[in-house]
Amino acid sequence: MADQHRPGEIVKTSGIYKVVRESAEGSFEVTCVEGEHFPPTRGGKGAHYELLHAATHSHKHSELGSGD
Numbered sequence: 001m002a003d004q005h006r007p008g009e010i011v012k013t014s015g016i017y018k019v020v021r022e023s024a025e026g027s028f029e030v031t032c033v034e035g036e037h038f039p040p041t042r043g044g045k046g047a048h049y050e051l052l053h054a055a056t057h058s059h060k061h062s063e064l065g066s067g068d
Contacts, residue, residue: 002050007040015054022046033057 005017014034019041020027032038032049034057041047058064 004048004050005038006048007038009038011036011038013051013054014057016052017049018052020048020050 004020005011011032011034014032016029017032017038018027018029021041023046029052030049038049
């Protein structure tokens, strides 16, 4: 079972997350960025996020310049 993250928690890994809503049908994917909070959902109790694909934020990637 995938790690589950709740709305309001701090995102520890940037990437694409699946939003799973227990009280509503279907799920969808969103991008969440490290250091930000997982946003609230309209799905009610039991809604959570599951990491599908981690990705390094562009400003932290060693192969990309900061532009400064």
